[in-house]
Amino acid sequence: MADHSTEFQTATRLTHAGRKGKRHHGPVNPPLVRASTMLFPDCASLQEAYGTRRVYGRHGNETTHALEQALCAAEGAAACLLTPSGLSAITTTLLALLKSGDHLLMTDSAYDPTRHFCDNMLKQMGVETAYYDPLAGADIAALIKPNTKVIFVESPGSLTFEVQDIPAIAAAAHAAGAVVVSDSTWATPVGWKSFELGVDVSIHAATKYIVGHSDALMGAILTNAALEAPIRDTYKQLGLAIGGDDAALALRGLRTMAARLAVHRESAMRVAEWLAAQPEVAEVLYPPMPGAQGHEIWKRDFDPKYACGLMGARFHDDICRQQVAALIDSTDLFGIGFSWGGYESLLLPTDPSRVRNHRAAQWTAPMIRLHVGLECVEDLISDLQQGFDALREQARLARAA
Numbered sequence: 001m002a003d004h005s006t007e008f009q010t011a012t013r014l015t016h017a018g019r020k021g022k023r024h025h026g027p028v029n030p031p032l033v034r035a036s037t038m039l040f041p042d043c044a045s046l047q048e049a050y051g052t053r054r055v056y057g058r059h060g061n062e063t064t065h066a067l068e069q070a071l072c073a074a075e076g077a078a079a080c081l082l083t084p085s086g087l088s089a090i091t092t093t094l095l096a097l098l099k100s101g102d103h104l105l106m107t108d109s110a111y112d113p114t115r116h117f118c119d120n121m122l123k124q125m126g127v128e129t130a131y132y133d134p135l136a137g138a139d140i141a142a143l144i145k146p147n148t149k150v151i152f153v154e155s156p157g158s159l160t161f162e163v164q165d166i167p168a169i170a171a172a173a174h175a176a177g178a179v180v181v182s183d184s185t186w187a188t189p190v191g192w193k194s195f196e197l198g199v200d201v202s203i204h205a206a207t208k209y210i211v212g213h214s215d216a217l218m219g220a221i222l223t224n225a226a227l228e229a230p231i232r233d234t235y236k237q238l239g240l241a242i243g244g245d246d247a248a249l250a251l252r253g254l255r256t257m258a259a260r261l262a263v264h265r266e267s268a269m270r271v272a273e274w275l276a277a278q279p280e281v282a283e284v285l286y287p288p289m290p291g292a293q294g295h296e297i298w299k300r301d302f303d304p305k306y307a308c309g310l311m312g313a314r315f316h317d318d319i320c321r322q323q324v325a326a327l328i329d330s331t332d333l334f335g336i337g338f339s340w341g342g343y344e345s346l347l348l349p350t351d352p353s354r355v356r357n358h359r360a361a362q363w364t365a366p367m368i369r370l371h372v373g374l375e376c377v378e379d380l381i382s383d384l385q386q387g388f389d390a391l392r393e394q395a396r397l398a399r400a401a
Protein backbone atom coordinates (compact mmCIF):
# COMPACT_ATOMS: atom_id res chain seq x y z
CA MET A 1 0.00 0.00 0.00
CA ALA A 2 1.20 3.52 -0.78
CA ASP A 3 2.34 5.54 2.21
CA HIS A 4 0.30 8.72 2.05
CA SER A 5 1.90 10.25 5.10
CA THR A 6 4.01 12.87 3.33
CA GLU A 7 3.48 13.26 -0.38
CA PHE A 8 -0.07 14.68 -0.42
CA GLN A 9 -1.93 17.52 1.23
CA THR A 10 -4.03 16.90 4.31
CA ALA A 11 -7.45 16.56 2.65
CA THR A 12 -6.01 14.12 0.10
CA ARG A 13 -4.34 12.03 2.79
CA LEU A 14 -7.55 11.78 4.79
CA THR A 15 -9.42 10.61 1.72
CA HIS A 16 -6.95 7.90 0.70
CA ALA A 17 -5.04 6.78 3.80
CA GLY A 18 -5.62 3.21 4.99
CA ARG A 19 -7.21 2.22 1.67
CA LYS A 20 -5.65 -0.16 -0.78
CA GLY A 21 -4.99 2.34 -3.57
CA LYS A 22 -5.69 2.21 -7.27
CA ARG A 23 -5.03 -1.51 -7.58
CA HIS A 24 -7.92 -2.32 -5.26
CA HIS A 25 -11.25 -3.14 -6.91
CA GLY A 26 -14.58 -3.76 -5.25
CA PRO A 27 -16.13 -1.78 -2.40
CA VAL A 28 -14.41 1.53 -1.67
CA ASN A 29 -14.32 0.92 2.07
CA PRO A 30 -12.66 -1.91 3.98
CA PRO A 31 -15.11 -4.57 5.13
CA LEU A 32 -16.82 -4.09 8.47
CA VAL A 33 -15.50 -6.99 10.52
CA ARG A 34 -17.22 -8.14 13.70
CA ALA A 35 -15.04 -10.76 15.29
CA SER A 36 -13.85 -12.43 18.45
CA THR A 37 -12.62 -15.86 17.34
CA MET A 38 -10.48 -16.15 14.21
CA LEU A 39 -10.31 -19.63 12.63
CA PHE A 40 -7.23 -21.25 11.09
CA PRO A 41 -7.18 -24.08 8.53
CA ASP A 42 -4.51 -26.13 10.34
CA CYS A 43 -1.95 -26.07 13.14
CA ALA A 44 0.84 -24.90 10.85
CA SER A 45 -1.18 -21.79 9.87
CA LEU A 46 -1.97 -21.12 13.51
CA GLN A 47 1.72 -21.39 14.38
CA GLU A 48 2.59 -18.98 11.58
CA ALA A 49 -0.07 -16.49 12.67
CA TYR A 50 1.36 -16.23 16.21
CA GLY A 51 4.10 -14.01 14.80
CA THR A 52 1.64 -11.50 13.31
CA ARG A 53 -0.13 -10.41 16.54
CA ARG A 54 -3.40 -11.14 14.74
CA VAL A 55 -4.78 -14.40 16.05
CA TYR A 56 -7.74 -13.18 18.09
CA GLY A 57 -10.42 -10.48 17.90
CA ARG A 58 -8.77 -8.43 20.65
CA HIS A 59 -5.73 -8.00 18.39
CA GLY A 60 -7.85 -6.08 15.91
CA ASN A 61 -9.22 -6.88 12.48
CA GLU A 62 -9.29 -5.50 8.95
CA THR A 63 -11.56 -2.61 9.94
CA THR A 64 -9.60 -1.50 13.00
CA HIS A 65 -6.25 -1.86 11.21
CA ALA A 66 -7.48 0.34 8.33
CA LEU A 67 -8.39 3.05 10.85
CA GLU A 68 -5.01 2.73 12.60
CA GLN A 69 -3.17 3.12 9.29
CA ALA A 70 -5.28 6.09 8.27
CA LEU A 71 -4.65 7.88 11.58
CA CYS A 72 -0.89 7.21 11.41
CA ALA A 73 -0.81 8.69 7.92
CA ALA A 74 -2.93 11.68 8.99
CA GLU A 75 -0.56 12.75 11.76
CA GLY A 76 2.74 11.18 10.70
CA ALA A 77 2.89 8.71 13.61
CA ALA A 78 4.82 5.44 13.71
CA ALA A 79 2.00 3.51 15.39
CA CYS A 80 -1.60 3.87 16.52
CA LEU A 81 -3.51 2.12 19.31
CA LEU A 82 -7.27 2.49 19.50
CA THR A 83 -9.03 2.60 22.87
CA PRO A 84 -12.69 2.59 23.95
CA SER A 85 -12.63 6.31 24.89
CA GLY A 86 -10.39 9.36 24.79
CA LEU A 87 -9.90 9.11 28.54
CA SER A 88 -8.71 5.50 28.33
CA ALA A 89 -6.15 6.56 25.69
CA ILE A 90 -4.76 9.07 28.21
CA THR A 91 -4.75 6.71 31.20
CA THR A 92 -3.23 3.82 29.20
CA THR A 93 -0.38 6.02 28.00
CA LEU A 94 0.36 7.36 31.49
CA LEU A 95 0.28 3.83 32.95
CA ALA A 96 2.71 2.70 30.26
CA LEU A 97 5.24 5.48 30.77
CA LEU A 98 5.20 5.95 34.57
CA LYS A 99 6.06 3.69 37.49
CA SER A 100 6.23 4.04 41.26
CA GLY A 101 8.71 6.77 42.28
CA ASP A 102 8.34 8.72 39.02
CA HIS A 103 7.34 12.37 38.70
CA LEU A 104 4.82 13.71 36.18
CA LEU A 105 4.52 17.35 35.12
CA MET A 106 0.87 17.89 34.17
CA THR A 107 -0.44 21.08 32.59
CA ASP A 108 -2.85 22.93 34.86
CA SER A 109 -5.19 23.31 31.86
CA ALA A 110 -5.66 19.53 31.53
CA TYR A 111 -9.04 17.91 30.97
CA ASP A 112 -10.56 17.41 34.42
CA PRO A 113 -10.85 13.57 34.31
CA THR A 114 -7.12 13.44 33.43
CA ARG A 115 -6.42 15.32 36.68
CA HIS A 116 -8.68 12.94 38.57
CA PHE A 117 -6.66 9.96 37.32
CA CYS A 118 -3.37 11.63 38.35
CA ASP A 119 -4.69 12.59 41.80
CA ASN A 120 -6.12 9.14 42.52
CA MET A 121 -4.84 6.09 40.66
CA LEU A 122 -1.38 7.43 39.80
CA LYS A 123 -0.99 8.75 43.34
CA GLN A 124 -1.91 5.35 44.80
CA MET A 125 0.72 3.80 42.54
CA GLY A 126 3.35 6.15 43.97
CA VAL A 127 3.59 8.51 41.01
CA GLU A 128 3.82 12.18 42.01
CA THR A 129 2.01 14.75 39.83
CA ALA A 130 2.94 18.43 39.83
CA TYR A 131 0.64 20.83 37.98
CA TYR A 132 2.49 23.53 36.04
CA ASP A 133 1.26 26.79 34.55
CA PRO A 134 0.36 26.03 30.90
CA LEU A 135 2.11 29.26 29.89
CA ALA A 136 5.42 28.11 31.45
CA GLY A 137 7.27 27.64 28.12
CA ALA A 138 11.06 27.18 28.52
CA ASP A 139 10.78 28.00 32.25
CA ILE A 140 9.44 24.49 32.72
CA ALA A 141 13.10 23.38 32.90
CA ALA A 142 13.20 24.65 36.50
CA LEU A 143 10.36 22.26 37.46
CA ILE A 144 11.96 19.13 36.02
CA LYS A 145 13.32 16.76 38.67
CA PRO A 146 15.73 13.83 38.19
CA ASN A 147 12.72 11.47 38.31
CA THR A 148 10.48 13.47 35.91
CA LYS A 149 9.58 11.00 33.17
CA VAL A 150 6.64 12.64 31.42
CA ILE A 151 5.60 16.21 30.65
CA PHE A 152 1.94 16.25 29.66
CA VAL A 153 0.60 19.07 27.49
CA GLU A 154 -2.88 19.99 26.29
CA SER A 155 -2.87 22.91 23.90
CA PRO A 156 -5.16 24.74 23.75
CA GLY A 157 -6.78 23.56 27.00
CA SER A 158 -10.41 22.64 26.41
CA LEU A 159 -11.84 25.12 28.97
CA THR A 160 -9.32 27.96 29.18
CA PHE A 161 -7.65 27.68 25.75
CA GLU A 162 -4.06 28.64 26.66
CA VAL A 163 -1.74 27.86 23.76
CA GLN A 164 1.42 26.19 25.05
CA ASP A 165 4.92 26.71 23.66
CA ILE A 166 5.38 23.05 22.73
CA PRO A 167 8.83 23.33 21.04
CA ALA A 168 10.24 25.07 24.16
CA ILE A 169 8.65 22.53 26.51
CA ALA A 170 9.80 19.61 24.35
CA ALA A 171 13.38 20.92 24.22
CA ALA A 172 13.48 21.13 28.03
CA ALA A 173 11.88 17.68 28.40
CA HIS A 174 14.19 15.95 25.96
CA ALA A 175 17.31 17.60 27.44
CA ALA A 176 16.33 15.99 30.75
CA GLY A 177 15.44 12.58 29.30
CA ALA A 178 11.66 13.03 29.75
CA VAL A 179 9.03 12.50 27.06
CA VAL A 180 6.19 14.79 25.93
CA VAL A 181 2.68 13.36 25.89
CA SER A 182 0.02 15.57 24.33
CA ASP A 183 -3.76 15.57 24.57
CA SER A 184 -4.14 16.81 20.99
CA THR A 185 -7.93 16.61 20.78
CA TRP A 186 -8.41 20.31 19.95
CA ALA A 187 -5.70 20.22 17.27
CA THR A 188 -7.08 17.00 15.69
CA PRO A 189 -4.54 14.81 13.82
CA VAL A 190 -4.26 17.42 11.03
CA GLY A 191 -4.27 20.76 12.87
CA TRP A 192 -0.54 20.77 13.67
CA LYS A 193 2.58 18.73 13.02
CA SER A 194 2.77 17.37 16.55
CA PHE A 195 5.80 15.11 16.08
CA GLU A 196 7.81 17.83 14.32
CA LEU A 197 7.02 20.21 17.19
CA GLY A 198 8.53 17.72 19.65
CA VAL A 199 5.57 15.67 20.88
CA ASP A 200 6.44 11.99 21.49
CA VAL A 201 2.90 10.64 21.99
CA SER A 202 -0.15 12.41 20.60
CA ILE A 203 -3.51 11.39 22.05
CA HIS A 204 -6.96 12.10 20.65
CA ALA A 205 -10.45 11.82 21.96
CA ALA A 206 -11.49 10.40 18.55
CA THR A 207 -15.00 10.79 19.97
CA LYS A 208 -14.76 14.43 18.86
CA TYR A 209 -13.86 15.38 15.26
CA ILE A 210 -12.58 12.00 14.04
CA VAL A 211 -15.87 10.20 14.67
CA GLY A 212 -17.42 13.61 14.06
CA HIS A 213 -21.10 12.70 14.35
CA SER A 214 -21.66 12.22 18.10
CA ASP A 215 -22.46 8.55 17.67
CA ALA A 216 -19.43 6.70 19.10
CA LEU A 217 -16.76 6.99 21.79
CA MET A 218 -13.14 6.25 20.94
CA GLY A 219 -9.56 7.18 21.79
CA ALA A 220 -6.43 7.07 19.67
CA ILE A 221 -2.85 6.87 20.92
CA LEU A 222 -0.47 7.98 18.15
CA THR A 223 3.13 7.38 19.08
CA ASN A 224 6.66 7.74 17.76
CA ALA A 225 8.59 4.52 17.11
CA ALA A 226 10.58 4.65 20.37
CA LEU A 227 7.54 4.49 22.66
CA GLU A 228 5.41 2.05 20.69
CA ALA A 229 6.65 -1.07 22.53
CA PRO A 230 5.94 0.00 26.13
CA ILE A 231 2.54 1.48 25.22
CA ARG A 232 1.54 -1.58 23.19
CA ASP A 233 2.57 -3.85 26.05
CA THR A 234 0.46 -1.93 28.59
CA TYR A 235 -2.47 -1.81 26.17
CA LYS A 236 -2.27 -5.58 25.84
CA GLN A 237 -1.99 -6.17 29.59
CA LEU A 238 -5.04 -3.99 30.20
CA GLY A 239 -6.97 -6.04 27.64
CA LEU A 240 -8.09 -3.06 25.58
CA ALA A 241 -9.80 -3.39 22.22
CA ILE A 242 -12.43 -1.64 20.12
CA GLY A 243 -15.18 -3.14 18.00
CA GLY A 244 -15.33 -3.11 14.22
CA ASP A 245 -18.57 -1.14 14.18
CA ASP A 246 -17.03 1.80 16.02
CA ALA A 247 -13.90 1.62 13.86
CA ALA A 248 -16.06 1.82 10.73
CA LEU A 249 -17.87 4.89 12.12
CA ALA A 250 -14.55 6.58 12.94
CA LEU A 251 -13.11 5.77 9.53
CA ARG A 252 -16.20 7.21 7.88
CA GLY A 253 -15.86 10.35 10.00
CA LEU A 254 -12.16 10.72 9.25
CA ARG A 255 -12.77 10.78 5.48
CA THR A 256 -14.67 14.06 5.71
CA MET A 257 -12.80 15.60 8.63
CA ALA A 258 -10.77 18.11 6.61
CA ALA A 259 -13.91 19.35 4.81
CA ARG A 260 -15.83 19.61 8.09
CA LEU A 261 -13.02 21.40 9.91
CA ALA A 262 -12.85 24.04 7.19
CA VAL A 263 -16.53 24.88 7.84
CA HIS A 264 -16.20 24.69 11.65
CA ARG A 265 -13.26 27.09 11.42
CA GLU A 266 -15.00 29.64 9.15
CA SER A 267 -18.14 29.68 11.27
CA ALA A 268 -16.27 29.67 14.59
CA MET A 269 -14.30 32.74 13.52
CA ARG A 270 -17.54 34.58 12.68
CA VAL A 271 -19.09 33.58 16.01
CA ALA A 272 -15.92 34.54 17.93
CA GLU A 273 -15.89 38.00 16.35
CA TRP A 274 -19.60 38.46 17.02
CA LEU A 275 -19.16 37.44 20.68
CA ALA A 276 -16.17 39.77 21.10
CA ALA A 277 -18.43 42.69 20.06
CA GLN A 278 -20.98 42.03 22.83
CA PRO A 279 -20.48 44.47 25.74
CA GLU A 280 -21.08 41.76 28.39
CA VAL A 281 -18.18 39.64 27.08
CA ALA A 282 -14.78 40.40 28.61
CA GLU A 283 -12.75 37.97 26.52
CA VAL A 284 -13.27 35.44 23.75
CA LEU A 285 -10.99 32.43 24.09
CA TYR A 286 -10.41 31.35 20.50
CA PRO A 287 -6.71 31.28 19.60
CA PRO A 288 -7.28 31.44 15.80
CA MET A 289 -8.86 34.89 16.23
CA PRO A 290 -6.29 37.69 15.75
CA GLY A 291 -5.73 39.45 19.07
CA ALA A 292 -6.93 36.48 21.14
CA GLN A 293 -4.76 35.14 23.92
CA GLY A 294 -2.27 32.64 22.43
CA HIS A 295 -2.84 33.74 18.82
CA GLU A 296 0.87 34.37 18.11
CA ILE A 297 1.99 30.88 19.15
CA TRP A 298 -1.08 29.37 17.48
CA LYS A 299 -0.11 31.09 14.21
CA ARG A 300 3.44 29.78 14.52
CA ASP A 301 2.58 26.15 15.32
CA PHE A 302 -0.87 25.33 13.91
CA ASP A 303 -2.24 24.88 10.39
CA PRO A 304 -4.65 27.80 9.92
CA LYS A 305 -6.89 25.77 7.57
CA TYR A 306 -7.87 23.21 10.20
CA ALA A 307 -8.74 25.06 13.37
CA CYS A 308 -11.72 23.56 15.14
CA GLY A 309 -15.02 24.97 16.35
CA LEU A 310 -14.47 24.93 20.13
CA MET A 311 -14.07 28.21 22.02
CA GLY A 312 -14.74 29.87 25.35
CA ALA A 313 -16.05 33.26 26.40
CA ARG A 314 -15.49 34.96 29.73
CA PHE A 315 -18.05 37.49 30.92
CA HIS A 316 -17.44 40.68 32.88
CA ASP A 317 -17.60 40.28 36.67
CA ASP A 318 -20.98 42.04 36.95
CA ILE A 319 -22.72 39.33 34.90
CA CYS A 320 -24.11 36.64 37.20
CA ARG A 321 -24.46 32.91 36.56
CA GLN A 322 -28.25 33.20 36.47
CA GLN A 323 -28.01 35.60 33.52
CA VAL A 324 -25.67 33.21 31.74
CA ALA A 325 -28.14 30.38 32.37
CA ALA A 326 -30.88 32.53 30.78
CA LEU A 327 -28.69 32.97 27.71
CA ILE A 328 -28.00 29.26 27.38
CA ASP A 329 -31.61 28.20 28.05
CA SER A 330 -32.98 30.67 25.49
CA THR A 331 -31.11 29.45 22.43
CA ASP A 332 -32.83 26.96 20.13
CA LEU A 333 -29.95 25.58 18.07
CA PHE A 334 -27.21 25.19 20.69
CA GLY A 335 -27.67 21.95 22.61
CA ILE A 336 -26.67 21.80 26.28
CA GLY A 337 -24.30 18.90 26.68
CA PHE A 338 -20.78 17.60 27.15
CA SER A 339 -18.33 16.52 24.50
CA TRP A 340 -17.92 18.33 21.15
CA GLY A 341 -16.63 17.75 17.64
CA GLY A 342 -19.92 16.50 16.20
CA TYR A 343 -21.83 18.29 13.45
CA GLU A 344 -24.04 20.06 15.97
CA SER A 345 -23.56 23.22 18.03
CA LEU A 346 -23.30 23.07 21.81
CA LEU A 347 -23.24 25.53 24.68
CA LEU A 348 -22.24 24.97 28.32
CA PRO A 349 -21.60 27.07 31.41
CA THR A 350 -18.04 26.40 32.67
CA ASP A 351 -16.17 27.10 35.89
CA PRO A 352 -12.47 26.37 35.41
CA SER A 353 -11.46 28.03 38.71
CA ARG A 354 -12.73 24.88 40.43
CA VAL A 355 -9.92 22.79 38.98
CA ARG A 356 -6.94 25.12 38.87
CA ASN A 357 -3.76 25.34 40.95
CA HIS A 358 -2.32 28.34 39.05
CA ARG A 359 -3.99 31.69 38.29
CA ALA A 360 -7.36 30.36 39.52
CA ALA A 361 -8.48 33.97 40.13
CA GLN A 362 -8.29 34.61 36.38
CA TRP A 363 -11.19 32.19 35.88
CA THR A 364 -13.72 33.13 38.55
CA ALA A 365 -16.07 35.18 36.34
CA PRO A 366 -18.92 33.28 34.64
CA MET A 367 -17.82 31.56 31.46
CA ILE A 368 -19.36 29.60 28.62
CA ARG A 369 -17.94 27.10 26.19
CA LEU A 370 -19.33 26.93 22.66
CA HIS A 371 -18.95 24.29 20.03
CA VAL A 372 -19.75 25.87 16.68
CA GLY A 373 -21.24 23.14 14.50
CA LEU A 374 -22.08 22.85 10.83
CA GLU A 375 -25.36 24.79 10.88
CA CYS A 376 -25.56 27.95 8.77
CA VAL A 377 -23.57 30.53 10.75
CA GLU A 378 -26.16 33.30 10.25
CA ASP A 379 -28.71 31.08 11.99
CA LEU A 380 -26.26 30.42 14.82
CA ILE A 381 -25.58 34.12 15.32
CA SER A 382 -29.33 34.94 15.36
CA ASP A 383 -29.75 32.18 17.92
CA LEU A 384 -27.00 33.65 20.09
CA GLN A 385 -28.61 37.09 19.70
CA GLN A 386 -31.80 35.57 21.11
CA GLY A 387 -29.74 34.22 24.03
CA PHE A 388 -28.10 37.58 24.71
CA ASP A 389 -31.53 39.27 24.60
CA ALA A 390 -32.62 36.89 27.36
CA LEU A 391 -29.45 37.61 29.35
CA ARG A 392 -30.16 41.37 29.08
CA GLU A 393 -33.80 40.92 30.09
CA GLN A 394 -32.68 38.89 33.12
CA ALA A 395 -30.25 41.71 34.06
CA ARG A 396 -33.03 44.33 33.69
CA LEU A 397 -35.34 42.32 35.97
CA ALA A 398 -32.54 41.96 38.55
CA ARG A 399 -31.93 45.74 38.52
CA ALA A 400 -35.67 46.45 38.86
CA ALA A 401 -36.08 44.06 41.84
Ligand SMILES: *Cc1c(COP(=O)(O)O)cnc(C)c1O
Binds near residue numbers: 086111207
Ligand atom coordinates in the same frame (compact mmCIF):
# COMPACT_ATOMS: atom_id res chain seq x y z
C1 LIG B 1 -13.59 14.68 25.48
C2 LIG B 1 -12.17 14.83 25.84
C3 LIG B 1 -11.44 13.76 26.35
C4 LIG B 1 -12.06 12.43 26.67
O1 LIG B 1 -12.62 11.80 25.58
P1 LIG B 1 -13.78 10.70 25.82
O2 LIG B 1 -13.85 9.99 24.53
O3 LIG B 1 -15.01 11.46 26.17
O4 LIG B 1 -13.31 9.81 26.93
C5 LIG B 1 -10.10 13.97 26.62
N1 LIG B 1 -9.51 15.16 26.40
C6 LIG B 1 -10.18 16.21 25.92
C7 LIG B 1 -9.47 17.49 25.69
C8 LIG B 1 -11.53 16.09 25.63
O5 LIG B 1 -12.21 17.13 25.17
